Amino acid sequence: MTCTVNGTARRLRVDPRTTLLDTLRERLELTGTKKGCDRGQCGACTVHVDGRRVLSCLTMVATLDGREVTTVEGLAEGDRLHPVQRAFIDHDGFQCGFCTSGQIMSAVAVLREGHAMTDAEIREAMSGNICRCGAYPNIVEAVKQARS
Amino acid sequence: MRSVNREDGPVKVTGAARYAADHHPAGLVYGYVLTSTVARGTIAGMDTGPAERAPGVVAVYTPFNSLELRPDVRDDTAEPFAPLQDTRVRYYGQVIGLVVAETFEQARDAAALVTTRYDAERPRASFAAGLPAAVPPPGGTPETDVLAPGVASIDEALAASDVTVTATYTTPAETHVAMEPHATVASWSGDRLTIYTASQGVRLAVERLTESLGIDAAQIHVINPYVGGGFGNKWGTWAHTPLTAAAARALDRPVKTVLTREQVFTVIGHRPITSQTVSLGAAVDGTLLAVKNDGISSKSAANAFYEPVADLSLALYGSANLHVSRKIVTMDVPATTIMRAPAESNGSFALESAMDELADALGMDPLDLRLKNDSPIHPVSGLPWSSKHLEECYRLGAERFGWSRRNPRPGAVLDGDWLVGLGMATATFGASRSQASIEVRLRDDGRAVVSGAAADLGTGQSTVFALLAADVLGIPVDRITPVLGDSATPPAANAGGSGSTSANGPAVRLAAQAAKEAVVKLAAEHEKSPFRGEAVTYADGEVRGGDDAMPFGELLALLGVPEVEVTATSPRHPRREHAFRSFGAHFCEVRVNRWTGEPRVSRWLCVVDAGTIVNVKTARSQIAGGVIMGIGQALLEDLRIEPETGRFGNATMADYLVPVNTDIPPIDVDFLNYPDTLLSELGARGIGELSIVGAAGAVANAIHNATGRRVRDLPITLDKLL
Numbered sequence: 001m002t003c004t005v006n007g008t009a010r011r012l013r014v015d016p017r018t019t020l021l022d023t024l025r026e027r028l029e030l031t032g033t034k035k036g037c038d039r040g041q042c043g044a045c046t047v048h049v050d051g052r053r054v055l056s057c058l059t060m061v062a063t064l065d066g067r068e069v070t071t072v073e074g075l076a077e078g079d080r081l082h083p084v085q086r087a088f089i090d091h092d093g094f095q096c097g098f099c100t101s102g103q104i105m106s107a108v109a110v111l112r113e114g115h116a117m118t119d120a121e122i123r124e125a126m127s128g129n130i131c132r133c134g135a136y137p138n139i140v141e142a143v144k145q146a147r148s
Numbered sequence: 149m150r151s152v153n154r155e156d157g158p159v160k161v162t163g164a165a166r167y168a169a170d171h172h173p174a175g176l177v178y179g180y181v182l183t184s185t186v187a188r189g190t191i192a193g194m195d196t197g198p199a200e201r202a203p204g205v206v207a208v209y210t211p212f213n214s215l216e217l218r219p220d221v222r223d224d225t226a227e228p229f230a231p232l233q234d235t236r237v238r239y240y241g242q243v244i245g246l247v248v249a250e251t252f253e254q255a256r257d258a259a260a261l262v263t264t265r266y267d268a269e270r271p272r273a274s275f276a277a278g279l280p281a282a283v284p285p286p287g288g289t290p291e292t293d294v295l296a297p298g299v300a301s302i303d304e305a306l307a308a309s310d311v312t313v314t315a316t317y318t319t320p321a322e323t324h325v326a327m328e329p330h331a332t333v334a335s336w337s338g339d340r341l342t343i344y345t346a347s348q349g350v351r352l353a354v355e356r357l358t359e360s361l362g363i364d365a366a367q368i369h370v371i372n373p374y375v376g377g378g379f380g381n382k383w384g385t386w387a388h389t390p391l392t393a394a395a396a397r398a399l400d401r402p403v404k405t406v407l408t409r410e411q412v413f414t415v416i417g418h419r420p421i422t423s424q425t426v427s428l429g430a431a432v433d434g435t436l437l438a439v440k441n442d443g444i445s446s447k448s449a450a451n452a453f454y455e456p457v458a459d460l461s462l463a464l465y466g467s468a469n470l471h472v473s474r475k476i477v478t479m480d481v482p483a484t485t486i487m488r489a490p491a492e493s494n495g496s497f498a499l500e501s502a503m504d505e506l507a508d509a510l511g512m513d514p515l516d517l518r519l520k521n522d523s524p525i526h527p528v529s530g531l532p533w534s535s536k537h538l539e540e541c542y543r544l545g546a547e548r549f550g551w552s553r554r555n556p557r558p559g560a561v562l563d564g565d566w567l568v569g570l571g572m573a574t575a576t577f578g579a580s581r582s583q584a585s586i587e588v589r590l591r592d593d594g595r596a597v598v599s600g601a602a603a604d605l606g607t608g609q610s611t612v613f614a615l616l617a618a619d620v621l622g623i624p625v626d627r628i629t630p631v632l633g634d635s636a637t638p639p640a641a642n643a644g645g646s647g648s649t650s651a652n653g654p655a656v657r658l659a660a661q662a663a664k665e666a667v668v669k670l671a672a673e674h675e676k677s678p679f680r681g682e683a684v685t686y687a688d689g690e691v692r693g694g695d696d697a698m699p700f701g702e703l704l705a706l707l708g709v710p711e712v713e714v715t716a717t718s719p720r721h722p723r724r725e726h727a728f729r730s731f732g733a734h735f736c737e738v739r740v741n742r743w744t745g746e747p748r749v750s751r752w753l754c755v756v757d758a759g760t761i762v763n764v765k766t767a768r769s770q771i772a773g774g775v776i777m778g779i780g781q782a783l784l785e786d787l788r789i790e791p792e793t794g795r796f797g798n799a800t801m802a803d804y805l806v807p808v809n810t811d812i813p814p815i816d817v818d819f820l821n822y823p824d825t826l827l828s829e830l831g832a833r834g835i836g837e838l839s840i841v842g843a844a845g846a847v848a849n850a851i852h853n854a855t856g857r858r859v860r861d862l863p864i865t866l867d868k869l870l
Contacts, residue, residue, distance in 0.1 A: 032163015096606030097160030098376030134776030
């Protein structure tokens, strides 16, 4: 199968049991996407497929022939961080950093979808991404900065 | 107070930070652990044939085809026994095997082909059923009494009080749910082991592996600079780690084992279940005359740890008469272990709820009752507190939060469909300063490398290293490279007991100071030095002598010295003359839906007295994080043990509920920032655990104020409010 990952075409021979998450992490050495639960409950593995946020642990890679995948490693342009990445640093939107890739990928999509007009809307839309360190209020502030 | 961005921010927002499971040594194979499906008994047999024949499988290890591992009895927070050394099953979800295969998918699917026969026994899996037979912990102190002269017992003191309250408070098992599941990647080069493993202290892992594998510490290199949260569950080194190392040795190939989320629930320990029966006696003016707390904790049959849950009642408020007792209920459940503010988090829920119940009985404002019993000395030892500003926390917090607007009559404030209540409670956690060593290297490129085998679990510890070293060396923070989580660096303090900054902070400053002195000496004595023979000083990153000044990097380059390296050790503080504790005050507003009983926290303020705050930005986040975990404890978290089977009934992240973004309001944090100079010159006491203590009590008290319901059993779910 062939798919595009962060703008690069990747031709892969895959075990049909393999998820997008394990392909990214174990085959393509894109370890920025994290496995927190492996069953769609925590959001740490959130990536974009054709611009939409998906849980890569629940996405079988064999279904992605011809599709376009973006991971956290594909957001920055060289040394220039994506505005959401910059905002997460500015507002301390993380502590341990393990949920952060998923939070950022969700935030980028939530902003693009126009689901971040109010604080309540941001909090609701970001609730699929668990942060056990409890960076939630800072994440809300980061999304607001990125929105503006 | 300084406030800077996390130094590891750029690598964390770009996915470049490499956690334990992110490593792929060449020739890597994948381990997948097998776990028991009964809670007590012995394994009669395991059929591993189909798994061994499955594609890609390299090895299947079981108690019948084991790897040699030795027990480690030193750390009672983890399991003393080594995995696969016998057929005994001590709890549901215990490691009973390891399948190793060429790919993760192959290992996982082969693991599903293993069948296990048990001689099962009925587990002791009900805390309630075990309560009547609770006993004092073996080797522990059953009770502690402090009684005024002439008082024969705590019950006599209670009987002599004007007003008394008595109630029992219970808390469920909880689990840490750090976002990073435990992972170990082990590879051998000859007789030397390199291991990437999620740990709150790389030296802890070295110690355990030394025992388990029977090799010298010098042969083991543990690397773990980024840790995906800990909260206590990465203090212990758990079964998968020595097992993975032993498999890699036997196979002569690197092995990676990542626990599944379900496995993390049982292979790793959890916070025990507790019960506290609290009696408070007071004079009519609110002066506490008697504090009695009989605490009971669950304890796993697999290890020794339990929560001495009543002990906080000895330290928090002054009283002429104090009594606590400690008992355990032994259960056939996974290891009981430390979780954020062990004992004190649960202990404070009971004590802080009881204080509000006493305030009600006295007709007093709960804040006034706490102000009345704020003690300038430790109530048991009689030692003065090193630096206690709790009264200021209370007063400042009350003013900023608008406490005076609280309606003392429960259930009296209605906003639409929501009953609104205000609650408060005291935050506290013990402080110490352990020994710590730090290395500083000044380099010829003008940078400084600050190293020590500490851990940054998301606490901001690496940024603390950078900030403190930058201050002493007089160079910008971004010219410091902190190196943590590497066992080859000097023995700094591990991340536990809120003790990282209190120990490592002074050591960083000592080492940076020693580095300055070393470069000054070099400047004065090196034969090629332009400052040779002059009275040399150091300021703002420069060496100065005569009329000349030169940044240390330029000087080193000129002299052809690549770096100046020093190591300094800050000693342990003996704590003989003062008692050391951090304090704070929580204030919160909770809204309870009058029709559904749904509780929502809508406002929070925490005022903190924790000594010097090194970096306000990360400290504020850490305090807020503790409050948020406390909101989870108050309203959501409940690890269910099935009494018939000993199985955790909700061991997934969808079923064990923790707060999500929409559950959490803005959290306001204020620091008093009085340096505790009796603890160290730096004056920092540590803040990792402080803010979870009291948080659940504050929520319970606000819910009582909102509804008139006093819920004494956590979590406070809506069914308890209908």
